[in-house]
Amino acid sequence: MKNKILVYGAGAIGRGYIPWIFPSDRYELSFVENNSELRGLLQKQKEFTTYRTKSGQYVKLICEFKDCFDLGEEDPTDYDGIITAVGARQVYALIDSLSNVDCPIVLFENDSKIPLELSELTGKSNIYFGVPDVITSNTAPAEMLEQDPLSIVTEDGVCFVEDGAVDLGGDISYVSQEELSKQWTAKLYLHNTPHCIAAYLGAMHGKTYLHESMARDSIYSIVEGAMNEMSRTLIQLFDLDKEFVEWYSKKELARFSNVLLYDPVLRVAREPFRKLGLHDRLIGAAQLSLSVGVMPNNLTLGIMSAFLYDEEHDEDFHIKILMNSLEKEKFLKLIINVNPHEALYKLLVKKWDESIDTLKGI
Amino acid sequence: MNRLEIAINAAVSAGDLLMDHYGKVYGIKNKESLRDVVSEIDELSESKVMSILQESDPGCTVLTEEKGLIGPDSDSRWIVDALDGTVNYIHNIPFFCVSISYWVDNRPSIGAIYNPYSGDIYYAEKGVGCFVNQKRLHLLDVELGNNLTAMAFSGKAYNPSMRSTEFGIFGQLNDLSQGCLRTGSAAMNLSYLSHGKFSLVMGKANKLWDVAAGLLIAEEAGADVKFNMTDKQKHLVDYIAATPSSKKKIYTDIDMSYFDL
Numbered sequence: 001m002k003n004k005i006l007v008y009g010a011g012a013i014g015r016g017y018i019p020w021i022f023p024s025d026r027y028e029l030s031f032v033e034n035n036s037e038l039r040g041l042l043q044k045q046k047e048f049t050t051y052r053t054k055s056g057q058y059v060k061l062i063c064e065f066k067d068c069f070d071l072g073e074e075d076p077t078d079y080d081g082i083i084t085a086v087g088a089r090q091v092y093a094l095i096d097s098l099s100n101v102d103c104p105i106v107l108f109e110n111d112s113k114i115p116l117e118l119s120e121l122t123g124k125s126n127i128y129f130g131v132p133d134v135i136t137s138n139t140a141p142a143e144m145l146e147q148d149p150l151s152i153v154t155e156d157g158v159c160f161v162e163d164g165a166v167d168l169g170g171d172i173s174y175v176s177q178e179e180l181s182k183q184w185t186a187k188l189y190l191h192n193t194p195h196c197i198a199a200y201l202g203a204m205h206g207k208t209y210l211h212e213s214m215a216r217d218s219i220y221s222i223v224e225g226a227m228n229e230m231s232r233t234l235i236q237l238f239d240l241d242k243e244f245v246e247w248y249s250k251k252e253l254a255r256f257s258n259v260l261l262y263d264p265v266l267r268v269a270r271e272p273f274r275k276l277g278l279h280d281r282l283i284g285a286a287q288l289s290l291s292v293g294v295m296p297n298n299l300t301l302g303i304m305s306a307f308l309y310d311e312e313h314d315e316d317f318h319i320k321i322l323m324n325s326l327e328k329e330k331f332l333k334l335i336i337n338v339n340p341h342e343a344l345y346k347l348l349v350k351k352w353d354e355s356i357d358t359l360k361g362i
Numbered sequence: 363m364n365r366l367e368i369a370i371n372a373a374v375s376a377g378d379l380l381m382d383h384y385g386k387v388y389g390i391k392n393k394e395s396l397r398d399v400v401s402e403i404d405e406l407s408e409s410k411v412m413s414i415l416q417e418s419d420p421g422c423t424v425l426t427e428e429k430g431l432i433g434p435d436s437d438s439r440w441i442v443d444a445l446d447g448t449v450n451y452i453h454n455i456p457f458f459c460v461s462i463s464y465w466v467d468n469r470p471s472i473g474a475i476y477n478p479y480s481g482d483i484y485y486a487e488k489g490v491g492c493f494v495n496q497k498r499l500h501l502l503d504v505e506l507g508n509n510l511t512a513m514a515f516s517g518k519a520y521n522p523s524m525r526s527t528e529f530g531i532f533g534q535l536n537d538l539s540q541g542c543l544r545t546g547s548a549a550m551n552l553s554y555l556s557h558g559k560f561s562l563v564m565g566k567a568n569k570l571w572d573v574a575a576g577l578l579i580a581e582e583a584g585a586d587v588k589f590n591m592t593d594k595q596k597h598l599v600d601y602i603a604a605t606p607s608s609k610k611k612i613y614t615d616i617d618m619s620y621f622d623l
Contacts, residue, residue: 273496318493321485325367330374334481335496 002028006079013085013108016050016136016152019063021159021171030067032074042068048150053260076101081168095121104165106130112184128165131183133158135255137263153261185238190248192281194227197302198256199268200309207265214257218362225298233289272306273316276336282306290343304355328352363418365464366487369474372414373460376407376444377478385454401452404428407444415440427571438466441574447547461549463575473575475553484553484579492556492582499556501584506608509561511539512551514568527620534616552576555603556583562604570597592622
């Protein structure tokens with residue numbers, strides 16, 4: 001008998017990556033998706049195609065699933081395991097759904113604080129953090145979409161989850177909290193930081209996909225520079241193994257440039273305010289680097305490119321309104337919440353105009 | 363800058379000026395009642411806002427608290443209260459703000475409210491949404507009994523024969539909720555409603571500039587908002603803004619006929 005897994009979110013990770021770690025011979029997947037158009041298509045097709053890039057080629061998997069529900073239609077107590085991949089802001093809408101569930105719940109939400117917060121809010125101790133160390137596009141090349149409009153492309157990644165959730169099974173590395181913390185730190189600052197910088201720089205230059213952005217030498221140079229700044233920072237700060245960090249960094253630059261992925265700039269750049277959180281991948285990264293004496297020159301350019309993100313359909317489209325209406329000091333203090341006494345504030349103010357000029361010229 | 367950006371820029375610039383002078387004593391004049399005072403800083407702040415509006419939106423029409431209507435007579439106009447909560451301000455109570463809105467055909471289309479003490483910028487555009495600083499606001503339907511409320515009466519419309527009615531409603535609202543506040547700033551009341559800190563805000567004969575931005579901010583956050591210009595010459599407004607369940611509750615439990623809505 002197959003284990004039943006309920007997946008909240010049929011987006012990039014949910015549809016693209018999860019079918020690879022829960023093979024259909026052992027697991028029966030169902031989805032909850034609140035995008036009515038996507039849900040309708042899933043309900044109509046009852047299957048979709050996910051492609052994994054491996055050794056420069058695509059490997060195809062047709063995923064047949066049991067159900068696709070609208071949020072609230074599902075009965076989460078009817079499953080052996082639950083995965084969420086809905087987005088760090090949206091996951092709080094699941095509090096009621098998760099409150100009565102006793103099976104392992106694993107959150108793939110790119111924020112290590114969220115499992116703790118949800119545990120408090122639901123009163124449940126079966127909520128765990130997971131790190132899918134993988135880039136998954138939320139779309140696919142046109143020829144794949146012609147065959148199946150639900151096609152999606154993912155890397156051949158690895159996935160780490162707290163060992164308390166081991167009953168969930170799947171092709172997952174269950175690790176201690178200490179090991180997960182190391183993997184998360186590496187992912188947040190060596191993957192997420194340069195990844196979103198590549199996206200913001202690409203957005204400034206009208207690029208559609210990450211690999212197009214990385215193909216531009218001037219952008220690659222800034223992304224690589226940011227990666228190096230974070231590598232030096234992490235080695236000093238967390239005593240991470242130098243070889244591990246160097247290996248990870250090289251791997252990341254190759255991932256961002258993967259021409260098979262078709263990873264949209266809009267997906268990676270979305271919600272800039274979240275990424276500009278005080279402890280998140282941009283401001284948080286630059287603060288860390290300053291704390292160990294590493295000058296965040298390229299990170300600063302990345303932060304500025306996020307400030308300048310101009311996408312009217314983004315949830316955080318109002319970053320442009322605030323950038324246009326406020327002086328830089330006010331923007332940093334009131335909107336980004338950087339304290340005027342901090343070194344990063346002073347650095348950003350000092351380099352503000354120079355950074356904008358640099359970014360325009362890349 | 364577009365008009366929303368102009369409104370935010372002007373509100374924050376004037377708010378900075380208010381903070382530069384906060385805690386200092388200024389010449390105070392009574393206007394129409396003991397509580398309705400104007401200080402030098404009101405006028406300074408208004409001058410700051412006016413200079414930004416006239417530079418950024420040349421030829422515009424502006425209705426201000428201190429100087430009345432400025433510019434050509436038009437139904438598309440800026441409405442400015444450069445210091446809402448003057449009494450709080452002069453008593454060093456940090457609950458005051460700058461309120462700037464743009465109205466088209468007697469309806470609000472843009473609003474910005476800045477409390478310089480807390481650093482909160484509330485802003486909204488019709489049909490686009492409501493925000494405080496970087497955060498989008500979505501009002502939850504919190505019931506009246508589970509939250510605070512606020513009510514604002516106007517000193518200028520003081521009507522001794524109705525005073526007991528006003529305080530009667532205030533008392534009823536106080537008992538139906540976790541407390542009814544009279545904060546001294548109608549604009550901040552509406553901002554706090556949009557932020558979920560109040561579940562209901564209402565006012566009788568408030569000046570339009572006190573609530574012009576806040577009504578839109580509350581509505582765009584998801585509040586049920588109703589207002590009526592009861593005296594166009596004096597710019598008086600009656601209004602209620604609330605979570606849907608709170609509004610339903612008071613229309614069931616309180617005689618609301620005193621409000622011309």
